[in-house]
Amino acid sequence: MDDEAILNLYRLRQAAALTETEAKYGRLCFCVADRILNSREDSEECVNDTWLHPWNAIPPEKPKLFPAWLSRVTRNLAISRLREAHAAKRGGAEIDLVLDELAECIPGGTDPQRVVEANELTEAVNRFLAGLKPLERDAFVARYFYAASHAELSARTGWTVGKAKTVLRRSRLKLQTYLKEEGLC
Amino acid sequence: MLNRNSLFDAMSGISDDYLASAAVLLGDMKEDNLMHLDSSRKQARARKAGRILLIAAVLVCLFTVTAFAAGLFSISTRVPDAKETFQIHWDDSENGYLEWSDAKLVLTFPAVAESREIEFRPGWLPFELPEELPGSSPWNGISEDTWFRRFASESLCWAENAGRYPEEYKEIGQPILIETYSMAQFHDGGAMLMLYQTPENITEEHWDELGVDVLSFHGKQHFDERDIPEMDLHIDAYDIEYDYVLLSNEEKGWIIEVCGQLGMDTVRKVAENLEIRETGNTLTQADFQNKYLFIDGGVG
Numbered sequence: 001m002d003d004e005a006i007l008n009l010y011r012l013r014q015a016a017a018l019t020e021t022e023a024k025y026g027r028l029c030f031c032v033a034d035r036i037l038n039s040r041e042d043s044e045e046c047v048n049d050t051w052l053h054p055w056n057a058i059p060p061e062k063p064k065l066f067p068a069w070l071s072r073v074t075r076n077l078a079i080s081r082l083r084e085a086h087a088a089k090r091g092g093a094e095i096d097l098v099l100d101e102l103a104e105c106i107p108g109g110t111d112p113q114r115v116v117e118a119n120e121l122t123e124a125v126n127r128f129l130a131g132l133k134p135l136e137r138d139a140f141v142a143r144y145f146y147a148a149s150h151a152e153l154s155a156r157t158g159w160t161v162g163k164a165k166t167v168l169r170r171s172r173l174k175l176q177t178y179l180k181e182e183g184l185c
Numbered sequence: 186m187l188n189r190n191s192l193f194d195a196m197s198g199i200s201d202d203y204l205a206s207a208a209v210l211l212g213d214m215k216e217d218n219l220m221h222l223d224s225s226r227k228q229a230r231a232r233k234a235g236r237i238l239l240i241a242a243v244l245v246c247l248f249t250v251t252a253f254a255a256g257l258f259s260i261s262t263r264v265p266d267a268k269e270t271f272q273i274h275w276d277d278s279e280n281g282y283l284e285w286s287d288a289k290l291v292l293t294f295p296a297v298a299e300s301r302e303i304e305f306r307p308g309w310l311p312f313e314l315p316e317e318l319p320g321s322s323p324w325n326g327i328s329e330d331t332w333f334r335r336f337a338s339e340s341l342c343w344a345e346n347a348g349r350y351p352e353e354y355k356e357i358g359q360p361i362l363i364e365t366y367s368m369a370q371f372h373d374g375g376a377m378l379m380l381y382q383t384p385e386n387i388t389e390e391h392w393d394e395l396g397v398d399v400l401s402f403h404g405k406q407h408f409d410e411r412d413i414p415e416m417d418l419h420i421d422a423y424d425i426e427y428d429y430v431l432l433s434n435e436e437k438g439w440i441i442e443v444c445g446q447l448g449m450d451t452v453r454k455v456a457e458n459l460e461i462r463e464t465g466n467t468l469t470q471a472d473f474q475n476k477y478l479f480i481d482g483g484v485g
Contacts, residue, residue: 001358002339005359012355031213065205067208068205072197075197076197098193099189121192122198124195137206138210139210141203141206144193145199145204148211152211
């Protein structure tokens, strides 16, 4: 069933929307959650929580690209769950490395008085991504949105692990420069 | 203050297009799920992949094709044992394929090396062709003179179009779907599989007027009732039912599938009134993005 047909089921409040969504995008959402949570049990729970969101949001919301919309919901739920898990001293893994790498994009001279609005930062990130080559952009998003490992990126791009790290490092440096130019850090 | 967490959180607002593209790279999502590809890629995919979004080429065929020895009918069917497995190409798996069992029907075609590429236009439909529909750009700009390689009408059922089409369309997912396939896709001995829908009332005919062998059947998929405790929701058991008419021209090497949820009489009438023409192109297995040794012939 195509996405528009599934979204139509939500609009019609047909419960089949849930089964169709789970059948088509269950794997996608599980992968998104599992890269962040590194726990099958937690990821499955996270994915189950995900299904509630389209049911509550559609209508009136009209996702432009349904799988991307679901990915975002799942990621946010996984991050929330991870933060709870960190409070309980468990979970993590790849995501800790991802966060450390992102810290490199923020130079030490950050003005503590400069409070960056979340929307402003998001828009800047999207503008930055628009300037990357498509494969570099995919790799960046795969790493810093989906928390893909270097090994996974290597397997998917055909790059060596070393090259994947190098490409990502260059992208981070570009992001750092860009954020500085934009006055965001 | 900007810190690594705020930057990480900002990633949640990355554009849908970028998210989808990266998900495809990671193999979490099939490229066919992208709705905003440029037109040339869309056309290429439409030509090569049709609507086969889920399952495509096969690495190994676990059964032998013997059905054409008699040479009487160009489509052969058999109901496989539930335990019989088919190794279906699947990029995302470790081995590059998945093993599928419990297929409901196997349809095999002559192993022709070349197929004539065809297109069609419906001579009769149970609804008027819309000039324009809200939220349905594929319909825009088409007319009775438009030729298709694939024709889908699920958008007639969408809520935005309520009142424009019969009330019964609200309750279904696909009024009429027409797709073209090539026998060259199955050149290495593959088959079309019905993975989900159990076939009933399989009949074989020959239509002289179109010069085609015709296989018809009714397909049904049952869903058990279930509870979703998290949502305090109960879903009653339900069936999804389609009728299928497959037109097969062995000499030219093409297949047309007509199916839908408006009943067999309507599906047959659509099929009988198809106008079919060749594009002048010849297709071999190499022309297809995936080597469709097994494909899901059902509506999914």
